[in-house]
Amino acid sequence: MxxxxxxxxxxxxxxxxxxxxxxxxxxxxxxxxxxxxxxxxRRIFVGNCYAVNPKIMIGRFPEVRSVELKGKPHFADYNLVPEGWGGYAYPWIAAMAGAYPLLEEIRLKRMVITDEALELISRSFKNFKILVLHSCEGFSTDGLSAIAAYCSNQLGDPSFCVTSDEAKPRLDSAYTG
Incomplete structure (x- = not known):
């Protein structure tokens, strides 16, 4: 027994x-x-966005509040990955939008995130507090505006941090509520 x-x-x-x-x-x-x-x-880290299917993660962990995803490999920072290689965030965001309405935090690294994905984030998660985009590409100020416009109504004034280096311009954003 x-x-x-x-x-x-x-x-x-x-x-x-x-x-x-x-x-x-x-x-x-x-x-x-x-x-x-x-x-x-409550917290999930996926070191390679292609290592697991979002639906499998959602089925295994139904109560997640924080997700960290990494897309392209580290050498993508040095332009050693072909253009259009992948690392797309939208399939993950779309899957999480339906499964995790209480998601509070998304951290993305070296991923392609579109303005549509940012708008989906801004409208899908009612308790959303933190968005970190590190070495991400594919979005514009329109996507960031969607985050600022919708999320600031719920959580106060969002703050964004814009940085770049001479070797490879990038936009690192941190939204905290």
């Missing part, structure tokens, strides 16, 4: 485990721990 702690106790214990590696290890102990961990996971 197997004995286990009640689910409520395990959920409370799991809430103190912050390290992704530790959470992954906990989910491997047994099926019931995996199920509890999947329901209480």
């Amino acid at each position: 197997a004995y286990s702690f009640p689910e409520e106790v395990l959920e409370h214990v799991f809430s103190f485990i912050q390290c992704d590696k530790d959470r992954n290890a906990v989910s491997l102990v047994c099926k019931s721990w995996r199920e509890i961990e999947r329901c209480c996971r």
Whole structure:
């Protein structure tokens, strides 16, 4: 006969485990721990946007509040990736828009994010607080305006940080509410 702690106790214990590696290890102990961990996971990191399908992530982790996605490999920063290679954020944003209405934070790195994707973000997540675009491309001030116009009504005045370096101009944006 197997004995286990009640689910409520395990959920409370799991809430103190912050390290992704530790959470992954906990989910491997047994099926019931995996199920509890999947329901209480609030933050997801995807190091390669092509390594997993967004629908699989959504099915595995239904209560996510924060998502960090990386698109193109690091050497894309040095123009070593062909134009139009990929790293598109829209399929991820569209999938998350229907599944995570309480999403609060999106961090994207080296991804192609369109103005339409930014507008979808601005209208889909009612508790949205943080948007970080690091070395991203494909958007304009129209997309940022959609974020500022819609999200500022809910969360106050958004702030954007624009930086560039001589080697490769880029727009790094941080929206915090």
